[in-house]
Structures are given as C-alpha cells and as structure tokens.
Amino acid sequence: MSKITKSSTAEYFAKNLQQVGFSSPLKAVLTTLKEAVDNSLDACEQHEILPELEVEVTKVGVGSTKNTDLIKIVVEDNGPGIEADDLAKVFGEYLASSKFGRGQCSRGQQGIGISAATTWAQMTNAKGVQVISKTKGMRKAISAQVDVDIKTNTGILRNKEMIDWKNKSNGVRVEFLMDGRIQLNGDGGLLTYIEGTVLLNPHVTVKYKLADADWVKTERVSNVTPEIPEATLPHPHTFKLGEFITHSHLYGKISLSKFLKTGFSRISDQSIKDFIKAGMPKALADKTLTSMSEEDFKKVFQAIQATQLMAPSTKSVLTVGEEALSKSINRLGQVDFFSVMTRKPTICDFKPVVVEVALARFVNRGAEDQPVQLLRFANRVPLQFDKSGCAITWAIESVNWKSYGLAQPKDSLPLGSYVFAVSVVSPFIKFKNASKETIDASDELVEEIRRALMQAGQKLSRHIKHEMKEADLERKLAHIEQFGPILVEKLVLIAEANDSRRKKAEDGLKKILGRDSEAAMSDLEDAQSKLAEQKKKQAKITGEEGEEVVETSEDTAEEQSKKTETKKTKK
Amino acid sequence: MALLKVRELNLNIPKEAKALAERMLKDLESSRRPYLEAVKTSLDNSEYNSKVGFLTPGDKVVRTELNVSSVQKLARVVFMLEILLRNLDIGAVNTKRELYYICKGLIKGNARYKPLDFEDQTESDSIIDFIGDMLEAYREELNCYANDRGGQTYSQQLVVTEALPDGDKATVDLSTLGTSPFQPKNRPQSLKLKAKKKIDFCLVVESEGTAGTLQSMGFTKRNNCILMGAQGVPSNGVRGWCKLIENQLDVPMYFFGDLDAYTIQNIFRTLKAGSAASLIRNSDFSAPNVRFLGVLPGDVKKYDLHTYKVKENDVADARSLKKAKDALENDPFFKDKKNKDLSDILRWLIKEKVRCEQQSYFMVDPKDPIKTEKIILEKIKKGDYV
Numbered sequence: 039m040s041k042i043t044k045s046s047t048a049e050y051f052a053k054n055l056q057q058v059g060f061s062s063p064l065k066a067v068l069t070t071l072k073e074a075v076d077n078s079l080d081a082c083e084q085h086e087i088l089p090e091l092e093v094e095v096t097k098v099g100v101g102s103t104k105n106t107d108l109i110k111i112v113v114e115d116n117g118p119g120i121e122a123d124d125l126a127k128v129f130g131e132y133l134a135s136s137k138f139g140r141g142q143c144s145r146g147q148q149g150i151g152i153s154a155a156t157t158w159a160q161m162t163n164a165k166g167v168q169v170i171s172k173t174k175g176m177r178k179a180i181s182a183q184v185d186v187d188i189k190t191n192t193g194i195l196r197n198k199e200m201i202d203w204k205n206k207s208n209g210v211r212v213e214f215l216m217d218g219r220i221q222l223n224g225d226g227g228l229l230t231y232i233e234g235t236v237l238l239n240p241h242v243t244v245k246y247k248l249a250d251a252d253w254v255k256t257e258r259v260s261n262v263t264p265e266i267p268e269a270t271l272p273h274p275h276t277f278k279l280g281e282f283i284t285h286s287h288l289y290g291k292i293s294l295s296k297f298l299k300t301g302f303s304r305i306s307d308q309s310i311k312d313f314i315k316a317g318m319p320k321a322l323a324d325k326t327l328t329s330m331s332e333e334d335f336k337k338v339f340q341a342i343q344a345t346q347l348m349a350p351s352t353k354s355v356l357t358v359g360e361e362a363l364s365k366s367i368n369r370l371g372q373v374d375f376f377s378v379m380t381r382k383p384t385i386c387d388f389k390p391v392v393v394e395v396a397l398a399r400f401v402n403r404g405a406e407d408q409p410v411q412l413l414r415f416a417n418r419v420p421l422q423f424d425k426s427g428c429a430i431t432w433a434i435e436s437v438n439w440k441s442y443g444l445a446q447p448k449d450s451l452p453l454g455s456y457v458f459a460v461s462v463v464s465p466f467i468k469f470k471n472a473s474k475e476t477i478d479a480s481d482e483l484v485e486e487i488r489r490a491l492m493q494a495g496q497k498l499s500r501h502i503k504h505e506m507k508e509a510d511l512e513r514k515l516a517h518i519e520q521f522g523p524i525l526v527e528k529l530v531l532i533a534e535a536n537d538s539r540r541k542k543a544e545d546g547l548k549k550i551l552g553r554d555s556e557a558a559m560s561d562l563e564d565a566q567s568k569l570a571e572q573k574k575k576q577a578k579i580t581g582e583e584g585e586e587v588v589e590t591s592e593d594t595a596e597e598q599s600k601k602t603e604t605k606k607t608k609k
Numbered sequence: 610m611a612l613l614k615v616r617e618l619n620l621n622i623p624k625e626a627k628a629l630a631e632r633m634l635k636d637l638e639s640s641r642r643p644y645l646e647a648v649k650t651s652l653d654n655s656e657y658n659s660k661v662g663f664l665t666p667g668d669k670v671v672r673t674e675l676n677v678s679s680v681q682k683l684a685r686v687v688f689m690l691e692i693l694l695r696n697l698d699i700g701a702v703n704t705k706r707e708l709y710y711i712c713k714g715l716i717k718g719n720a721r722y723k724p725l726d727f728e729d730q731t732e733s734d735s736i737i738d739f740i741g742d743m744l745e746a747y748r749e750e751l752n753c754y755a756n757d758r759g760g761q762t763y764s765q766q767l768v769v770t771e772a773l774p775d776g777d778k779a780t781v782d783l784s785t786l787g788t789s790p791f792q793p794k795n796r797p798q799s800l801k802l803k804a805k806k807k808i809d810f811c812l813v814v815e816s817e818g819t820a821g822t823l824q825s826m827g828f829t830k831r832n833n834c835i836l837m838g839a840q841g842v843p844s845n846g847v848r849g850w851c852k853l854i855e856n857q858l859d860v861p862m863y864f865f866g867d868l869d870a871y872t873i874q875n876i877f878r879t880l881k882a883g884s885a886a887s888l889i890r891n892s893d894f895s896a897p898n899v900r901f902l903g904v905l906p907g908d909v910k911k912y913d914l915h916t917y918k919v920k921e922n923d924v925a926d927a928r929s930l931k932k933a934k935d936a937l938e939n940d941p942f943f944k945d946k947k948n949k950d951l952s953d954i955l956r957w958l959i960k961e962k963v964r965c966e967q968q969s970y971f972m973v974d975p976k977d978p979i980k981t982e983k984i985i986l987e988k989i990k991k992g993d994y995v
Contacts, residue, residue: 514677520724521684525675526637528687532630532694543637547675550642554677 047191052161058154059475063106066158067218068231068422070111071095073151074212075235076419077128078115079242080145081210085118086263089239093246095228101217102162109218114211119173122180129156129167129184129212130193145419153193155214157186162217166196170211172203179203220249226422234413234420236369237396237459240362259365264356270465271303273350274342275388283335286327294330294338295323304348316341352383352390354465358418363396370457372401377497381490386482391464393490397456397498404455410444412451414477415461421475429479430460433487442495443502460487500572504565511558518551622751625744626694630687637675644674645686647742652885652939659947662897663881666888671742682736685725686743688712689736693751700774702752709733738886747890749796749845759840760847761790761817763824766808766833769793770801788825790838797849798893802857810989811835811854813899815866815876815967819981826979832986835860843880845887851880851896862896863994865985868904869919869964870933873954874940877901882942902985902994904965906957912973912984916963933959950995 055061059069075091082089092114099108120128129152156166166186172179178200185194203209222229228248236244240260247253277285289297298305298313314320318341322334358366363378376398383392404411414421414430425431431451439445439452446452468478477483526547530540629645636643648654649669656665673679692711696703703711709730716722727733741748748754765784769791772778783791784805793800809832814820817838829836835854839847855862864880866872878884881899883891909916919926933955936943943952958964974980988994 516724517677517680521680524722524725525680525684525687526634528684528691529630529634529637532626532687532691533634534627535631535634539634539638543634546637546640549640550637550675551677551680558677 049188049191052157052186052188055154055158055161058150060154060158063101063103063217063219064221064226065423066216067095067109067111067220068226068228069151070155070158070214070216070218071113071228072231072419073155074111074113074214076145077152078113078117078210079235079239079418081117082115083263083266087117088258088261088263089242090116091242091244091246093232093244093248095220095246095248097220097249098215103217105219106162106217107219108163109214109216109220111214111216112211114209116206116209119176119208119210120169120171121173122171122176125169125171125180125182125184126193126195128193129153129169130186131191145417152212153186155216156184156193157188159214159216160185163215165215168213168215170201170203172206172208172210174208179206222248222251225425230413231420231422233370234415234422234459235418237363237366237413238358238415238418238420238461240358240366256369259369260362262362264358267354267356270351270354270390271301272466273304273347273388274298274302275347276350276466277339279336279339282339283332286330286335289327291326291328293324293326297327298342303350309345309347312345313338313341316344318342349385350388350390352385352392355383355390355392355463357383357392357394357463358461360394363394367396367398367457367459370398370400371403374399374401374455375498375501377494377501379490379494379497381486381493384486386464386486387468387480389464389466389468391462391483391486393487394461394463395487395490395494396459397494398459399454399456399501403457406445406455407453408455409451409453410456410458413457413459415459416467416469416477417463418461421477423475424470425476427470427479428476429483430462430477430487432479433484433491434458434460436484436488437491437495439495442499443506444495444498458491460491462487497572500565500569504562504569507558507562507565511555511562514555514558518548518555522547522551620744620746620750622744622746623694623697626690629743630690642675643683644672645683645739645743646670646672647739648745648889650738650742650886650888652941655885655888655941657882657941657945659945663883663891663895664885664888664942665891681724685727685736686740688715688722688725689733690740693737693740693753696752700752702754704754704756705734705737705748706730706756708737708753742889745889747893754796755845757792757794757846758844759817759838760793760844760850761820761838761840762792762850763788763790763820763829763836764808764834765829766805767791767835768803768805770803772799772801788821790821790824793846793850793853797846797853800853802853804858806833808835808858808860809833811837811851811858811860811862812902812985813837813839813851813862813864813880815839815841815864815872819865819967823982826982828979828982831982839864839866839876839880842876845890845894848880848883848894848896851899852893855896855898862899863902863985863989864899865902865967866904867964867966868906868909868954868958870929870936870955870958873901873951873958874933874936874943877951878940878942900994901951901954902988904967904969905993905995906954906961907993908984909963909965912970914965914969915972916965916969919958919962919964921962930959930962954995 060066071093075093078091079089092112094110094112096110097107098110101108131153160166166184168183170179170181179202180198181201182198183196185196187194221227224230232244232246232248236242236256241258241263243256243258245253245255272285274282285301286297289301295310298310310323314323318338322330322338325334357380360378360380363380364376367373367376367378376396379395381393383390385391412425412431412434414425414428421428434451435449444452444454444456462477462483470476470478523544526540526543529543633643647670648666649671650666654667654669656667658665673682675683689708689712692708692715709727712727712733716726737748737753741751763783767783769781769783770778771781781791812834814823814837817840820836820838824836828834843851851862854860864877866876881895881897883895887894904914908914919930921927921930937952937955942948943955970981970984973984
C-alpha cells in the first residue's frame with residue numbers, strides 16, 4: 039500500500055493556483071491587483087475611512103518564465119494598517135481571514151487571495167511580498183518581506199525593520215514583483231478593473247499608473263463610507279444536511295431548540311412547534327446537540343425543510359444607491375446620457391440579494407456596431423472572465439433591447455457605445471469557481487437581474503427615443519428643403535410650364551410638407567416632455583433638491599410613464 | 610434615327626409623361642398632395658388563366674403620395690423620367706447600369722442634385738422599374754436594355770433576318786456558324802425567322818454547357834430542330850426569343866433541366882408564364898406552349914438516376930422546400946388545374962426530399978456519348994413530358 043500523506047493548505051493552493059485566478063501571466067497580474075485593492079477597500083470600510091488608493095502596475099524587466107515580463111504591482115492605502123504581529127498571517131497564511139463565512143457583504147470572503155498572490159510572487163521571483171504597515175498606535179511603520187512557508191501554511195517575516203513613512207499616520211503599502219503580463223483594455227484588462235472599481239465605489243479616490251501611461255487621479259464623488267450591514271445568521275433553507283450538522287458542532291452542548299433559535303435566522307418558538315407538526319419528534323427539541331445521532335439530525339432537518347419559514351431578512355445587503363451611481367458614472371468619461379436602477383433588496387434562492395444597474399452611453403467610447411461594454415460586479419468586485427457563463431450575461435441577453443431602441447443580434451448582448459454595469463450584492467453569492475469570476479445562474483437570480491435591466495432600459499429608452507425623434511425631424515426638414523425644389527423643377531420641365539406656375543407649385547409644396555413637419559415637431563415635443571419629466575426625477579435622485587429619498591423599485595419606470603400620461607390628460 | 614418598336618403600342622410615352630407631370634403640377638399649385646400610381650408587381654397581384662397562358666396583373670396598384678418621406682422617391686422618379694424622355698427624344702439607348710452612371714454624372718455636375726445621389730445601382734434600378742410599371746411601358750420602350758445573357762442557339766434550318774436601326778437588314782444562316790451559337794440580342798422583336806426546312810421541335814436546355822455538348826456531338830445535324838441554352842433563369846432576351854419562335858415558326862418547344870423546385874418554379878415557370886415582377890410585359894416575354902421534358906420524377910426510377918438528398922436542416926435546402934410549399938399555396942400558375950402535372954412534380958419533390966440534375970442522363974450509359982440525345986428523342990417521341 040502506498041503511503042498516505044497529509045499536505046498543508048498552502049501546499050494544496052501552491053499546486054492549484056489556477057483555481058484561484060493565477061492560470062495565466064495576464065490573470066496573475068490582474069488577480070494580484072484585485073486582491074490587494076479588495077483588502078484595502080474592505081479594511082477602510084470596516085474602519086469608516088474614506089479610502090485613498092495609489093496603484094502602480096509597471097513592467098520592470100524580463101520574467102523568469104518563458105514569455106513573461108517581470109511586473110511590479112504596488113497598492114498603497116490610507117486604511118487602518120495591520121499590526122506587526124498579524125502581517126505574517128494576513129499575507130503568508132491561507133484561510134486566515136477575519137471575514138470567513140460571516141454572512142457579510144465584504145469583497146473578500148475566505149482569506150485565500152492575497153496569500154495566493156504572495157505564493158505566485160515567491161514561485162516566479164523567489165521573493166514574497168514587500169509590506170509596509172502602520173497603525174495609529176505604532177510610532178514607526180514596519181517594513182518587511184512576507185513569504186509563505188508552503189510546508190506548514192504559515193507566513194514568515196524577513197528583513198524586518200522599523201522605518202519613518204512619509205509622515206503617514208496609518209496605512210498599508212504592498213509591493214509584489216512577479217512574472218506576468220500587462221493587458222490594459224478588454225474584458226480582462228487592468229484599466230477595465232480600475233474603472234469598474236471606480237464606478238461602484240463612489241467614495242474612493244484613486245491615483246493610478248498603469249504600464250507606460252502617466253499617473254491618473256480620480257477623485258471621490260461621495261463622502262459617505264458605505265455602511266456595512268450587520269452580519270446575518272444563515273437561513274435554514276439554504277443548508278444541506280451535512281452543513282447543518284457541521285454548523286451544530288460550532289454550538290457545543292446546548293439544546294436543539296436553542297441551537298435552532300440562536301444559530302439561524304427566522305426560527306422562533308412557533309417555528310419549532312411547526313417543525314414538530316411537520317414530523318420532528320417532540321422529544322428531540324430539548325435534547326442536547328452532542329447526544330444527537332445522525333439519524334436524529336436528519337429527521338430534524340427534513341421537518342425544517344418541509345416547513346414554511348419567513349424569508350430571510352434583507353437587511354444584510356448594501357447598495358451603492360442611484361444617487362452615488364449617477365455621480366460615479368461620470369468618472370468613466372464623457373457621458374451622453376445614462377440611467378440607473380437600484381432594486382429593492384429581495385430574496386433569491388433563500389438568500390438576500392440586491393441588484394443595481396447603470397446603463398450609460400458615452401461620447402468617446404465603444405462603437406455603434408460593437409457589443410456594449412459589460413461590467414459585471416459581485417459584492418462590488420469586478421468580474422472579468424468567463425462572461426458567457428454568468429447570470430448577469432444571461433439576464434442581459436434575455437431582455438429584448440430592441441424595444442428600448444438598441445440594436446441587438448439574436449440572443450446576444452445589445453450593440454452600441456454603451457457601458458452596461460450590473461452589480462449583484464449578497465452576503466452569500468454563489469460563484470461557479472473559487473476564483474470568483476462568474477455568478478452561478480439560478481432562474482430566480484436571472485429573473486431579478488432581468489427586471490432591474492428592464493426598468494433601467496425603460497428609462498434609457500426615453501433618451502434614445504427623444505434622440506430618434508430629433509433625428510427624424512431633422513431628416514424630414516432636410517428632405518423638404520433638398521427634394522422639394524428638384525421635384526418642382528423637373529415637373530415644370532416635363533410639363534413645359536412657365537415660371538409663375540413653378541412659383542405657385544413651390545408654395546403649394548411648402549404648405550403640404552409644412553403640415554408634415556409640424557406633425558413631426560409635435561412628436562418631438564412629446565418625447566421631450568417625457569424626457570424632461572424623467573430628468574426631473576433624476577435630479578431629485580442625485581440630490582439636487584436635498585433630502586429626497588432614493589427611489590426604489592416600487593416606482594417602476596412603467597408606472598412613471600403612466601403618471602406622466604395621466605398628468606398630461608389632466609392638463 | 611428610327612426606333613424599333615417592341616410591340617404595337619397605342620401609348621405615346623412622351624405625351625403620357627407630360628400629362629402626368631401636368632397633373633402633379635396642378636395638384637401642387639392647389640396645395641393638394643400629388644401622387645403616382647403603378648401596377649403592383651407581386652405574386653398577390655398576379656392572375657393566371659391557362660387560356661391566356663401567362664401571368665397578368667390584377668387590380669392592385671402601388672400609390673405613392675407626396676409626403677416628407679416620399680418626396681425623395683418622387684423627386685428621383687421625375688429626375689430619371691426626364692433622362693429617359695430625352696433618350697427617347699434623341700433616340701439614345703442605355704443599359705440600367707449606364708443610366709445609373711448618367712445620373713451620377715448629372716448629379717456631380719450640379720450641387721443641388723446631390724441629395725438625389727444613388728448609393729448603388731439597385732436604387733436607380735427600382736426607380737426605372739417603377740417608371741415602367743407606372744407608364745405600363747416596357748423598359749425597352751423607354752430605350753433601356755438589359756445585358757444579354759443566355760439564349761445561345763444552334764440550328765441547321767433556322768435563318769434569322771435582323772432589321773437594323775439604320776434601315777439595313779442583316780441575315781444570319783445558323784447552319785453556317787459551326788459550333789458557335791447564335792445569340793439573340795435583347796431585342797428579339799426586331800428579328801424575322803425563316804425555316805429552310807420543316808423544323809420538328811425546339812429544345813431549350815437549362816445548362817448552356819449541356820446544350821453546347823449536345824451540339825458538339827451532332828444533335829442539330831441529326832435532328833431538324835432548334836437547340837438553345839437558357840443559362841439559368843431565362844433573361845428577357847431568352848423569354849422574348851422563345852416567344853418569337855413560338856409565334857413565327859409554330860414548332861413544339863421542350864424544356865430540359867434539373868428536377869428540383871428551383872428549376873420548376875423559377876426557371877420553367879418564368880419561361881412558360883413570365884414572372885410576377887414583370888407582370889405588365891409577360892405577354893411578350895413568355896412562351897406559354899413550352900413543355901417540361903425532364904428530368905421527370907418517372908425518369909429517376911426508369912433510368913435509376915443519381916439523386917441528392919434535400920436536407921431540412923440545410924438553410925438553402927429548407928428555404929427552397931418552403932418556397933415550393935408557398936408556390937403550391939399562393940402561385941396562381943401552380944394553382945391552376947391545367948398545370949396540375951407541374952404542381953404534382955413540386956408535391957413529389959416536397960414529399961421525396963430529393964433533387965436530380967439534368968446531367969444525370971449521362972450516367973445511364975456512360976460509354977455512349979449520345980445516350981442523352983437518345984433519351985431526349987425517345988421522350989419526345991413517346992410524349993413523355995408534362
């Protein structure tokens with residue numbers, strides 16, 4: 039028999055880095071940047087600090103692996119800083135996280151990403167990550183190199199020294215040197231990542247230098263740090279039997295009924311009575327968890343699944359909000375027009391979810407005959423790979439965009455110089471893989487995203503229709519001016535008529551076509567007033583009138599248009 | 610220069626055009642919307658009577674009334690009409706493509722005409738067709754001629770006399786041309802036909818190549834006949850030429866082509882009864898007496914001919930099947946009882962989902978180079994055609 043060995047978590051990930059986003063030189067750079075930025079933003083949010091990031095990704099030499107460059111990735115923040123004792127854990131140990139399974143909408147969840155980046159740097163350039171950190175309580179900043187000890191899954195600090203750090207009171211700076219390649223644009227591009235992060239984080243100021251380009255600074259448009267909702271307890275209907283039993287082990291020697299009430303959301307005394315009605319043996323309720331057999335757990339679990347429970351609370355999700363999104367979208371370029379939609383939090387597959395959509399047309403971006411640029415987000419983190427398998431893409435393709443005035447090939451993304459940003463926030467997002475690149479598509483989730491898209495699409499169509507009417511009028515007026523005189527001229531010629539008849543005919547023509555253009559004009563006015571109505575609402579949302587509450591999904595675009603119509607008839 | 614008449618026409622085109630312009634001008638002067646009307650040239654306005662023998666127009670008209678959307682088309686129509694009238698006046702002729710460039714030249718010379726400019730020839734073609742349909746005049750009567758295509762003809766008996774525009778006459782004895790074909794111009798109406806000896810039949814072959822092969826192997830030497838290649842869907846020239854042969858020589862005419870829906874529907878039907886697009890001209894551009902010699906469904910079995918499967922999941926095949934079904938439901942030609950034998954072939958094709966090419970006769974006896982000729986003659990003799 040061959041010898042069975044146990045390997046450390048670090049060993050497992052070191053061999054399977056492709057599973058966590060390090061499957062190619064391009065992805066390695068993007069994933070490292072992403073993990074570092076995620077950590078900075080999460081830390082700032084938890085300490086209610088308005089984040090100021092400095093990001094630098096540049097090529098500094100030739101990589102050790104074939105066809106790669108040596109890339110320097112630096113991310114510096116003004117976050118709370120990391121205590122010296124925690125540095126090794128944070129950067130050099132897998133699954134050492136403050137966020138694991140908490141049921142909060144943080145960007146990071148498990149504590150794999152940044153350690154994997156350290157591993158990649160170490161494997162390709164024989165050096166882990168260079169970290170500078172300072173908390174408010176530290177007199178001097180600590181500077182050190184962190185490596186991963188693969189055999190034991192622990193972090194090792196090297197070259198530790200205390201330094202003076204640019205008069206900074208607190209913050210973290212990480213610097214990776216690793217093999218990789220830089221791609222700026224396109225789905226997997228670094229710039230696409232930065233833009234996505236900028237869009238969904240209106241409170242972030244970021245200064246960045248990518249490749250050979252100059253430094254760019256994007257200022258924050260909101261001074262409010264997002265309030266991270268309290269973590270929620272899991273809902274029992276989201277569990278499988280195995281998970282249910284494992285979950286019970288966390289609670290030790292307490293009674294079953296107490297475990298159910300404290301370990302889950304939406305279970306009350308009444309629910310326990312209902313479970314008994316649904317077939318849970320009454321005697322089990324007071325039995326301690328430790329004395330329960332697997333058979334007992336199964337009976338309890340089955341009864342819970344058979345009982346109707348209140349849907350989980352939606353308080354645990356957070357939104358960027360239409361106001362902030364509206365402002366943030368202008369940071370991506372010159373916006374022609376846009377529409378944003380924040381849905382009310384809802385439940386999909388027993389998990390609280392909120393969907394936000396921003397659709398915008400830009401002046402100098404994209405092309406008429408190219409698919410729209412799609413930015414997907416899960417918990418405010420851009421998703422940049424495997425677009426075709428994602429719930430968001432499915433939802434977009436299922437909408438008939440033609441009815442909103444956009445061109446759309448069958449079963450595909452619509453075309454045009456638009457950016458479609460779709461964000462899904464949930465404490466329990468189901469990803470298809472550990473590298474968090476696509477959201478698993480359940481029917482309920484796709485439907486929820488689809489609704490958000492349709493509402494945003496309706497708002498967008500006001501702008502498009504107005505534009506079309508405008509073009510139509512212009513075309514009609516031009517037609518009259520251009521073709522009218524030629525028609526008359528040639529008729530006069532063929533009929534061998536005189537000049538006075540020509541003048542009379544020209545006057546007649548003007549009268550006839552004038553009637554037509556008046557009709558077109560009134561169509562345009564109609565579209566204009568509808569748009570004005572919407573813009574007024576938009577203005578309210580973006581806070582120009584102060585305390586107006588952010589509109590939610592209850593007031594759908596459809597209803598809005600109905601209101602506009604009724605107002606008109608009243609006139 | 611004296612113009613050749615295509616038909617005995619009681620229509621004075623310049624006069625008609627002037628009256629039309631006059632009417633439109635009057636409408637404009639009194640602020641009424643002027644309009645143009647043309648025969649609707651589509652299948653839903655086609656009628657078929659087997660006694661007449663070709664598709665004729667129904668009552669439907671296309672009416673274009675002046676408004677902001679149609680002002681461009683109306684301006685283009687009168688612009689083109691003026692060019693055509695000038696051509697008629699001075700006796701100049703042009704092809705559609707030439708007219709397209711004449712328009713371009715005029716537009717280039719005058720900035721005011723710029724908005725009229727045609728992006729491609731299809732745009733100017735449709736204006737020319739509309740004018741023809743509007744005046745119920747043939748394109749040829751507007752001095753606009755199509756390029757020659759098809760109609761390559763071989764015969765040892767046929768003599769053609771052409772009346773030339775300058776009053777001269779040219780005589781062509783086809784027997785002197787060897788393996789070179791005689792090709793009628795797209796004005797077959799200016800030709801006079803004479804048979805040196807009684808002509809037994811006229812055979813129109815879909816493939817020009819196969820017609821050439823038959824000729825090379827001595828088909829017209831052995832038979833008193835006219836042999837013609839159609840080169841796919843018969844052009845106006847071919848259709849007019851067949852009509853002329855029918856009118857002047859009174860010989861039975863047979864068509865030999867592929868056994869598939871496209872040949873029956875597009876090629877043969879157009880030759881026999883004209884097309885929906887040319888409703889106003891079918892009377893002079895169709896040969897109602899032509900018979901379909903083959904390939905017939907019966908031949909496939911009799912000679913064990915190779916066939917191809919028509920696949921429903923193939924886009925082109927599926928489209929042709931659908932078109933065949935449509936023809937059975939909507940085409941008055943195939944709905945007519947008199948043409949039941951032809952619609953039966955369509956039904957057979959839809960049911961069997963196969964097609965068979967004319968060249969498959971060459972597989973019957975591969976070592977006999979004139980086997981195809983023998984089969985054709987046998988079919989004519991036995992009356993094996995529809």
